[in-house]
Amino acid sequence: MNQFRKGTRLALVLTICGLLLSCAEPADNAAKSNEEKSENQKPKIALIMKSLANDFFSTMAKGAETHQQEHSDEYELVVNGIKDERDLSRQVALVEEMVASGVDAIVIAPADSKALVPALRRAREAGVVVINIDNKLDQEILEAEKIEIPFVGPDNKAGAKKVGDYLAKQLKAGDEVIVLEGIRTSFNGTQRRLGFEEAMKAADIKIADSQSAQWEMSMANTLALSMLSEHPKVKAILAANDSMALGALAAVKNNGKAGDVLIVGFDNIAAVQQAIKDGQILATADQHGDQLAVYGIEYALNLLKEPQAKLEDRETPVDLVTAEVLK
Known part of the structure; x- marks a missing residue:
């Protein structure tokens, strides 16, 4: 009788082990699948500008959209703007919305050099890469908030x-x-x-x-x-x-x-x-508005690939335009 019970217990243990192993294999496969999906997923970049009623920023948006279409296998793009140049609260809200939506990077032309810094600090703390274009963020405020955000733009x-x-x-x-x-x-x-x-x-x-x-x-x-x-x-x-x-x-x-x-x-x-x-x-x-956001997007993509890269400002061209130049 004891031998029968021992045999029954052994069989039960082997059966349970078999079931656990059979369950573990799909779980491991699922984990690997999720890792592969994460590796293959394209980064999402948010471009946040000032007023789209300003022709300069609509030109910037078109330039960024054209670049994304030409590199659609590399990243996704979300384009945002505010009603007018003074709508700071809406631009702050856009930063927060983009972070909540899970973007990987934010490229921003801030409406104010000081007011946007705290929101961008929170974005950085959430693991979002932030690139400042067009209007440089205030250096003293950046230092007070203890963050580095590189500037890409002209002198x-x-x-x-x-x-x-x-x-x-x-x-x-x-x-x-x-x-x-x-x-x-x-x-x-x-x-x-x-x-x-x-x-x-x-x-x-x-x-x-x-x-x-x-x-x-x-x-x-x-x-x-x-x-x-x-x-x-x-x-x-x-x-x-x-x-x-x-x-x-x-x-x-x-x-x-x-x-x-x-x-x-x-x-x-x-x-x-x-x-x-x-x-x-x-x-x-x-200041080549059609390319200004593109410069920022390309920098963001580089930082996503090399997160330990040194953060440095990058100066972009600015040229005099006269009737002679436009002939």
């Missing part, structure tokens, strides 16, 4: 100085000009203002007034009309982006000073290219 001060230097050649010492600034808490806006100021100082040209139109065409139009009335001797308007240059152009026409007041901008959007060809705007700076 805005140098680009604005190129435009200012070209304008100065059309003026004479002692002439008066006015400046339409971007958002003052934006690094690129500050750098462009400084570039304009450096060029005017070198040519002994007086800046009669300098105010922020917050990158907006309609605000630039209103401000320029007021400034032209207050400073009737003004010979030129330096606008920190092309949307504001177009607003200034409308103001000059309404003021009856078309052809008498020169206008320069920054961004090289299509409407300003045409205005330069037509002799209505003197010059602008091209």
Whole structure:
């Protein structure tokens, strides 16, 4: 009887072992399958920009989408933008939404150099690669938040100085000009203002007034009309982006000073290219908006492949655009 029981127990143990082994094999296979799926899954990159109503950012979006289509086997792309340049809360929300959706990287043109840093720190803590393009994040805030986020973009001060230097050649010492600034808490806006100021100082040209139109065409139009009335001797308007240059152009026409007041901008959007060809705007700076996001995306892809790579800023081209260049 005891031998029978021992035999029965042995058979039962062997049966259970067989069942466990048969169950373990599919589980191992499933784990391997999940690993392979994870390895083969394409990274998802979110591009978060400022206002898509601005032609510069719609051009940026198209450039990024074209690049993704040409490299569709390498990554997926999600494109986002905000209603206008001042909608900071929505841009912060977009960062949080993209992190929650599980993106691998965020390439962002921040609407503000300071306000976006805490949200981007949280993204980095969640394991998301973050690349800053167009408008550089504030270095002091980055240090306070104890994070490194590389910047990919042009030297805005140098680009604005190129435009200012070209304008100065059309003026004479002692002439008066006015400046339409971007958002003052934006690094690129500050750098462009400084570039304009450096060029005017070198040519002994007086800046009669300098105010922020917050990158907006309609605000630039209103401000320029007021400034032209207050400073009737003004010979030129330096606008920190092309949307504001177009607003200034409308103001000059309404003021009856078309052809008498020169206008320069920054961004090289299509409407300003045409205005330069037509002799209505003197010059602008091209920071190659169609490629700017692409530079950031390519950097993000490299960091996803080599997560231990050193984080370094990368300077991109900025070129003077005049009627001669557009011929």
